[in-house]
Amino acid sequence: MTYLGDVAALARKDLLLELRARDTLPAMLLFVLSTLVVFHFVLPGDSSELAATGLLWVAIVFTALLGLSRAFAAEREQGVIDGLVLAPSDRSAIWLGKSLSVLAFLALAELVALPAFALFYAPVDGPMVAGVVLADLGIAAVGTLLAAVAAASRARELLLPLIFLPLAIPIIVGGVGASVTEDPARYVGFLALYDALFAVICWASFEYVVTE
């Protein structure tokens, strides 16, 4: 319970910070919405539903990247990561708390993105929603770890996309597959496996990212 209490306190802190500063979520919402609107006008009128679904996933991944680039901003700019690392709590709680807040921001962005997609392009069905939810879990888990890696670097703005996008390729493959194929269960299963595997890896390796 103590571990979960630490995670809850850290996630709550991130949500409170965002509520006060409002520098991540509004940007994510604006970005995902404007991307979908731009694509709506850029795509030819006779474009397939397949192409539109691909663009949704491009929008989701780059919106996530926007959020992830700010994930450790407060800790980095104010040096607070040292304070968190010194606390006796398990350091993986920092990763889990931050992943939960990233997940919450992503979920809110998609609460806007999916209705907008349905409005501009094609209906949203159950497998697509399942794909998005599982993709969010994977993005939050992997992205938070990589955001912590990038935050420790001087070239953080450059580094994060370089290390995150290759690892997000399986998420995109799974997400697009779950959204457009006749057999979405296979891709949903693939995403679930990716999430489970990478969540364990990130959970176990976070300590080494935040300590010298």
Place this chain on the structure above:
Amino acid sequence: MIRARGLEKRYGDKRVLRGVSFDVRPDGFLVVTGPNGSGKTTLLRLCAGLAVPSAGELDVELERGRIGYLGHEPLVYRELTALENLDLYGRLYRVAERRERIGMLLERFGLWEARHDRADSYSRGMLQRLALCRALLHEPTLLLLDEPYSGLDTEGASLLDRELAERRGQSAFVVATHEPERIVVHASSTLALA
């Protein structure tokens, strides 16, 4: 409590510390002096476990939850209030009777009236007082203080003097300063870095 032998720290080609040896007993008070860039902050970060030595031996016989660390940054979230910051640290450090302890520290360091103000509205001196509250919150067994008087006004410095005098003997101290005159009265040993 701390035993260092031939401690060395490099960042790339730059050697920040070389051949530093010292001991700190459980009731010891080590004052670390030296000019800017002599490695005082690095030494404290090594003792806190925030950095690892490049060479030499460093034994800190303490769990990290028993260390109180005051660095150059206050290590508080600027968008949160003093109360919210200390409550977060209190939870993470498993402070018993957290609210009472936080209230007592805020009162003692003259921040009670400003407890609901966000840290980004605090002056430099108020932030340093808040940082001291954070470092002392869990009643640490080892206090690592880096330029603790930095930013404090006369009243704040007196509050810190009182705190150090009260805690002397209850905790071990490693205090880095380039103005040792104020705390040398507490010192059981000194270490001059060049």
